[in-house]
Amino acid sequence: MQELKLTIKKNIQQYTMIILLLLIWLIFFATTKGVFLSPINMTNLFLQMAFIGIASSTMVLIMVCGHIDLSVGSVIGFCGAVIAYLLKFANWNIVPALIVTILCGSLVGIWQGFWVAKMHLPAFIVTLSSEWVFRGLIIGVTNSQTIQPNNEVFKAIGQGYIPNIFGSGAAINGTALLIGLIAIIAYIISQVSARKNKQKYNFAVESKGLFIGKLILLSIIIAVFFWIFAQDRGVAIPLVILAAVILTISFISKNTSFGRHIYAIGGNREAAALSGVNVQKVTWLLFILEGTVCAISGIVYTARLNSAAIAAGQGNETDIIAAAIIGGTSPAGGKGSVVGCVIGALVMASLENGMSILSLGSFEKYVAKGLILLFAVAIDELTKNAKN
Numbered sequence: 417m418q419e420l421k422l423t424i425k426k427n428i429q430q431y432t433m434i435i436l437l438l439l440i441w442l443i444f445f446a447t448t449k450g451v452f453l454s455p456i457n458m459t460n461l462f463l464q465m466a467f468i469g470i471a472s473s474t475m476v477l478i479m480v481c482g483h484i485d486l487s488v489g490s491v492i493g494f495c496g497a498v499i500a501y502l503l504k505f506a507n508w509n510i511v512p513a514l515i516v517t518i519l520c521g522s523l524v525g526i527w528q529g530f531w532v533a534k535m536h537l538p539a540f541i542v543t544l545s546s547e548w549v550f551r552g553l554i555i556g557v558t559n560s561q562t563i564q565p566n567n568e569v570f571k572a573i574g575q576g577y578i579p580n581i582f583g584s585g586a587a588i589n590g591t592a593l594l595i596g597l598i599a600i601i602a603y604i605i606s607q608v609s610a611r612k613n614k615q616k617y618n619f620a621v622e623s624k625g626l627f628i629g630k631l632i633l634l635s636i637i638i639a640v641f642f643w644i645f646a647q648d649r650g651v652a653i654p655l656v657i658l659a660a661v662i663l664t665i666s667f668i669s670k671n672t673s674f675g676r677h678i679y680a681i682g683g684n685r686e687a688a689a690l691s692g693v694n695v696q697k698v699t700w701l702l703f704i705l706e707g708t709v710c711a712i713s714g715i716v717y718t719a720r721l722n723s724a725a726i727a728a729g730q731g732n733e734t735d736i737i738a739a740a741i742i743g744g745t746s747p748a749g750g751k752g753s754v755v756g757c758v759i760g761a762l763v764m765a766s767l768e769n770g771m772s773i774l775s776l777g778s779f780e781k782y783v784a785k786g787l788i789l790l791f792a793v794a795i796d797e798l799t800k801n802a803k804n
Contacts, residue, residue: 444770455648465765466654471713472757474706482749483539487546493729496718503565521711529703574719589650596642682749
């Protein structure tokens, strides 16, 4: 029991946000008479949060490193406008259009990284400037009009589903069940392997009973989610892209020297520099990584809507930053969870989705999002004070 309390205390913010997410779902389940938790709405909910989760994965690392990026919404909209223009007016094939769009995101990262890392300007100012610059470029690329690519392959990136192995007419999506089973097996193997590695180097691990209990609980949660998908249209392609990005960024943050250096810089920039970390190089590469991932997010966002408009991505920077903070990232830097940002993205998307079903307006949505963000930051501060 004491060990369980220590584990919960160590991860109190993430556990609190998970409880909050479940509470939000229960409230909306009751107030919408079950519509909110229906398979079709839950699938739509995950589709709505996919591009937020993708962009938030690197926002976590930006904030861990002690920076902030206010331009992500405009960059997402700009990259979406670029690929829409290439497909609609330049008549490019989908593959070169995707490559060029992702390169555009990387160039955005090079540009912002130059001013932050090389010129030592505050990221707040640099990205605020970029927010306006790329908002203007969206207007320029779209010519102040909505562009609809109407490319079937491109639309599938944002709206498509993995084919059902049981056949298109089957009541249950077998592909979703199979992927869910693979996800559970992969999760168990990864956790067992991580535990063995910790034991090998004499690091502290939770008791065997607590470890098995955690495996069973999270395996059940994974199974429930994929069972919901199996009752609807199956696993959406945007969710596959989200999972690939989250796993990749999580691996980079935990298993590479680059990721460890990001956390070291966020913890103590001077100490990291004195220990041999090339702060300028790491910061520059981090902004390039974020620009690249924002381009992927912009592609998914535009493909889901099948359109690029001048307002694309506007205001999404707040949801992306909030998703990172709600998921356990400290605004002060040095601490953050890439996987946790998915929880934050789900919280934000759940509020938006549930309130839309209830036909509530922007007033209620903004108030609710603001209060939850404040609550997440308060939890972070209380956690730090408790440790001190």
